[in-house]
Amino acid sequence: xxxxxxxxxxxxxxxxxxxxxxxxxxxxxxxxxxxxxxxxxxxxxxxxxxxxxxxxxxxxxxxxxxxxxxxxxxxxxxxxxxxxxxxxxxxxxxxxxxxxxxxxxxxxxxxxxxxxxxxxxxxxxxxxxxxxxxxxxxxxxxxxxxxxxxxxxxxxxxxxxxxxxxxxxxxxxxxxxxxxxxxxxxxxxxxxxxxxxxxxxxxxxxxxxxxxxxxxxxxxxxxxxxxxxxxxxxxxxxxxxxxxxxxxxxxxxxxxxxxxxxxxxxxxxxxxx
Amino acid sequence: xxxxxxxxxxxxxxxxxxxxxxxxxxxxxxxxxxxxxxxxxxxxxxxxxxxxxxxxxxxxxxxxxxxxxxxxxxxxxxxxxxxxxxxxxxxxxxxxxxxxxxxxxxxxxxxxxxxxxxxxxxxxxxxxxxxxxxxxxxxxxxxxxxxxxxxxxxxxxxxxxxxxxxxxxxxxxxxxxxxxxxxxxxxxxxxxxxxxxxxxxxxxxxxxxxxxxxxxxxxxxxxxxxxxxxxxxxxxxxxxxxxxxxxxxxxxxxxxxxxxxxxxxxxxxxxxxxxxxxxxxxxxxxxxxxxxxxxxxxxxxxxxxxxxxxxxxxxxxxxxxxxxxxxxxxxxxxxxxxxxxxxxxxxxxxxxxxxxxxxxxxxxxxxxxxxxxxxxxxxxxxxxxxxxxxxxxxxxxxxxxxxxxxxxxxxxxxxxxxxxxxxxxxxxxxxxxxxxxxxxxxxxxxxxxxxxxxxxxxxxxxxx
Ligand SMILES: Cc1cc2nc3c(=O)[nH]c(=O)nc-3n(C[C@H](O)[C@H](O)[C@H](O)COP(=O)(O)OP(=O)(O)OC[C@H]3O[C@@H](n4cnc5c(N)ncnc54)[C@H](O)[C@@H]3O)c2cc1C
Ligand code: SF4
Ligand code: FES
Numbered sequence: 036x037x038x039x040x041x042x043x044x045x046x047x048x049x050x051x052x053x054x055x056x057x058x059x060x061x062x063x064x065x066x067x068x069x070x071x072x073x074x075x076x077x078x079x080x081x082x083x084x085x086x087x088x089x090x091x092x093x094x095x096x097x098x099x100x101x102x103x104x105x106x107x108x109x110x111x112x113x114x115x116x117x118x119x120x121x122x123x124x125x126x127x128x129x130x131x132x133x134x135x136x137x138x139x140x141x142x143x144x145x146x147x148x149x150x151x152x153x154x155x156x157x158x159x160x161x162x163x164x165x166x167x168x169x170x171x172x173x174x175x176x177x178x179x180x181x182x183x184x185x186x187x188x189x190x191x192x193x194x195x196x197x198x199x200x201x202x203x204x205x206x207x208x209x210x211x212x213x214x215x216x217x218x219x220x221x222x223x224x225x226x227x228x229x230x231x232x233x234x235x236x237x238x239x240x241x242x243x244x245x246x247x248x249x250x251x252x253x254x255x256x257x258x259x260x261x262x263x264x265x266x267x268x269x270x271x272x273x274x275x276x277x278x279x280x281x282x283x284x285x286x287x288x289x290x291x292x293x294x295x296x297x298x299x300x301x302x303x304x305x306x307x308x
Numbered sequence: 309x310x311x312x313x314x315x316x317x318x319x320x321x322x323x324x325x326x327x328x329x330x331x332x333x334x335x336x337x338x339x340x341x342x343x344x345x346x347x348x349x350x351x352x353x354x355x356x357x358x359x360x361x362x363x364x365x366x367x368x369x370x371x372x373x374x375x376x377x378x379x380x381x382x383x384x385x386x387x388x389x390x391x392x393x394x395x396x397x398x399x400x401x402x403x404x405x406x407x408x409x410x411x412x413x414x415x416x417x418x419x420x421x422x423x424x425x426x427x428x429x430x431x432x433x434x435x436x437x438x439x440x441x442x443x444x445x446x447x448x449x450x451x452x453x454x455x456x457x458x459x460x461x462x463x464x465x466x467x468x469x470x471x472x473x474x475x476x477x478x479x480x481x482x483x484x485x486x487x488x489x490x491x492x493x494x495x496x497x498x499x500x501x502x503x504x505x506x507x508x509x510x511x512x513x514x515x516x517x518x519x520x521x522x523x524x525x526x527x528x529x530x531x532x533x534x535x536x537x538x539x540x541x542x543x544x545x546x547x548x549x550x551x552x553x554x555x556x557x558x559x560x561x562x563x564x565x566x567x568x569x570x571x572x573x574x575x576x577x578x579x580x581x582x583x584x585x586x587x588x589x590x591x592x593x594x595x596x597x598x599x600x601x602x603x604x605x606x607x608x609x610x611x612x613x614x615x616x617x618x619x620x621x622x623x624x625x626x627x628x629x630x631x632x633x634x635x636x637x638x639x640x641x642x643x644x645x646x647x648x649x650x651x652x653x654x655x656x657x658x659x660x661x662x663x664x665x666x667x668x669x670x671x672x673x674x675x676x677x678x679x680x681x682x683x684x685x686x687x688x689x690x691x692x693x694x695x696x697x698x699x700x701x702x703x704x705x706x707x708x709x710x711x712x713x714x715x716x717x718x719x720x721x722x723x724x725x726x727x728x729x730x731x732x733x734x735x736x737x738x739x740x741x742x743x744x745x746x747x748x749x750x751x752x753x754x755x756x757x758x759x760x761x762x763x764x765x766x767x768x769x770x771x772x
Contacts, residue, residue, distance in 0.1 A: 121487070123530070251575055252486060254710070256554075287563050287663075294591070302589075
């Protein structure tokens with residue numbers, strides 16, 4: 036059982052939950068995730084840790100309401116308990132000093148990007164942050180990123196904040212201006228990560244993406260999270276969640292992400308009544 | 309005279325009824341039948357059955373108690389050697405173990421040792437709560453403070469080791485990665501073959517006897533082996549993390565929607581209760597193909613039927629004679645309507661525009677010369693491919709070692725396919741670290757995993 040210490044609405048569809056998980060808070064490294072199950076009837080879902088406070092024994096999860104489970108989670112109150120929480124899972128991000136690093140976050144992907152970006156900054160890199168979302172409501176954590184980024188670029192699809200357009204437009208500009216970017220880390224919707232990878236591929240810029248695959252156990256037992264990386268079957272929960280963006284078969288992942296779409300829509304409609 | 313009584317059949321749900329529900333297929337013996345069956349045993353001086361049992365349960369002795377009507381006593385005899393009789397009576401491959409050696413089997417049918425074991429265990433649980441609890445590993449009085457021992461994994465191997473060490477007076481904590489203890493017994497083997505309340509009962513008894521369970525604790529991630537041994541103060545470790553890392557065949561289309569590993573499919577249904585419409589979804593295929601010929605494949609095939617499939621094919625690349633599954637399960641599956649396609653192997657899956665599996669391209673096989681396993685090697689028949697319309701595929705072609713623990717303990721020696729190397733006492737290359745069960749042997753059986761747990765417990769007790 037894990038106690039919800041605090042819950043805050045960041046935007047109409049995005050919430051931050053501070054959850055008591057002392058051992059996970061102590062052990063977690065940027066890039067790792069947890070699995071949680073709200074109650075005995077619930078599904079196990081992976082969530083990336085957005086921040087942690089080892090002294091207070093707590094981790095922060097940032098959740099967007101998309102399906103029944105995330106709605107249910109965001110409707111919980113401080114003082115409620117989450118039945119099961121396991122982690123930290125997955126391999127931590129390889130953080131090293133390279134020079135200039137571009138971190139690119141799309142929508143809710145901005146949350147897991149945060150500890151990674153901070154890690155790169157602490158390791159002595161110039162961190163150029165590009166954050167994008169559909170509209171300003173979904174553009175989260177901008178102040179936190181402003182605090183350590185050597186450059187912060189915001190984009191929205193509708194132009195309600197920052198420049199109108201996609202994160203890839205911003206990245207393209209940087210690259211066209213001849214910026215010497217040693218590495219790109221992109222976390223966000225599959226479509227976004229795919230577009231980023233396509234942009235960096237011809238320039239040979241190492242690009243890391245973090246896959247938010249369907250998972251059940253998160254420990255390598257079920258193979259639900261499998262994906263083909265450079266011709267080899269890899270499990271996102273064990274070998275990932277980060278992979279070389281140039282080796283990921285995004286089209287296959289896009290298809291796979293739809294496996295339960297119909298079932299999930301029906302279930303959500305029923306839950307929301 | 310006694311030989312004239314035929315092997316007693318236990319009651320079963322009819323195939324028609326059971327292929328649409330998840331309730332247990334076999335209903336077991338009523339007491340009179342059990343006593344009749346027990347009466348068939350010759351009480352051999354040199355009982356061959358015992359030599360066939362991996363943990364040498366005192367079979368004629370417990371059968372005699374059943375014959376005499378002392379069912380609780382029978383249970384007590386089994387428990388001396390086997391910590392989980394209610395489980396083993398249901399899932400052991402008796403035909404290759406005790407019953408396979410039973411002297412009666414030479415001319416007639418062997419004594420139904422497994423069914424009798426199950427009967428004694430169920431009877432004890434239902435009728436002698438007090439007697440059973442007495443047996444539930446009471447901790448021996450020991451000089452305080454007792455040494456702390458960590459068991460990693462709560463499958464049959466970990467549970468047995470924990471029970472033994474607890475009885476010997478140690479302070480045992482079981483670390484389990486999932487939210488529910490029991491290992492394959494809860495996430496893999498379906499309810500209709502092994503009701504979960506039976507596993508739960510044993511685990512509750514263990515907890516009541518003082519064993520601590522830390523769930524959602526993924527060793528290698530939350531704590532490393534070294535952290536358990538140093539910071540956490542455990543005097544020794546028993547690793548029983550199983551072999552649950554599913555293999556795929558590496559053929560085109562295996563990433564289509566609707567293609568599952570058996571572990572995923574069964575976990576969704578059992579552990580996550582998709583069969584009871586919990587929140588975890590599962591695609592309810594109308595035409596399912598299951599690939600493999602072991603217990604795992606049969607469990608998946610029979611689960612697909614129960615989820616409403618109209619047609620379930622079992623694609624096995626060898627012939628019936630090589631099937632590693634328990635005989636009883638193969639019989640049950642056939643009675644329920646699973647269609648066995650022997651000497652068949654999928655070579656490719658084809659999907660629709662949305663990425664859902666639609667067809668399996670299958671190839672016929674023939675048996676060639678024996679391979680390293682001693683079984684005849686299946687060889688593809690050229691030009692024999694044809695398409696099978698399916699909307700769910702479940703791959704049950706085996707598992708390998710999960711790398712999580714090894715990755716966090718590089719000095720833990722592993723061999724072929726990542727399995728942990730142990731000596732004859734279950735000791736690994738690392739001081740004070742023991743291992744056993746599927747993580748050392750590769751996927752095997754419940755009883756072998758239990759035997760390994762017991763052996764390691766004795767060795768651990770010996771060094772402390
Ligand atoms: C579907 C299916 C049907 C089967 N049918 C039969 C049968 O009829 N008869 C038979 O004899 N055998 C059968 N088997 C095989 C049998 O179940 C296994 O051989 C046996 O369970 C192995 O026991 P174990 O304790 O070694 O491992 P498991 O039962 O696999 O348990 C291992 C446990 O360790 C946990 N774990 C793994 N990694 C970690 C970690 N890093 N930290 C913490 N915990 C961890 C796992 O979550 C799991 O709970 C079947 C197997 C399957 C999958
Ligand atoms: S071999 Fe058969 S008849 Fe002999 S003791 Fe064992 S079960 Fe009884
Ligand atoms: S989620 Fe089950 S193997 Fe990755």
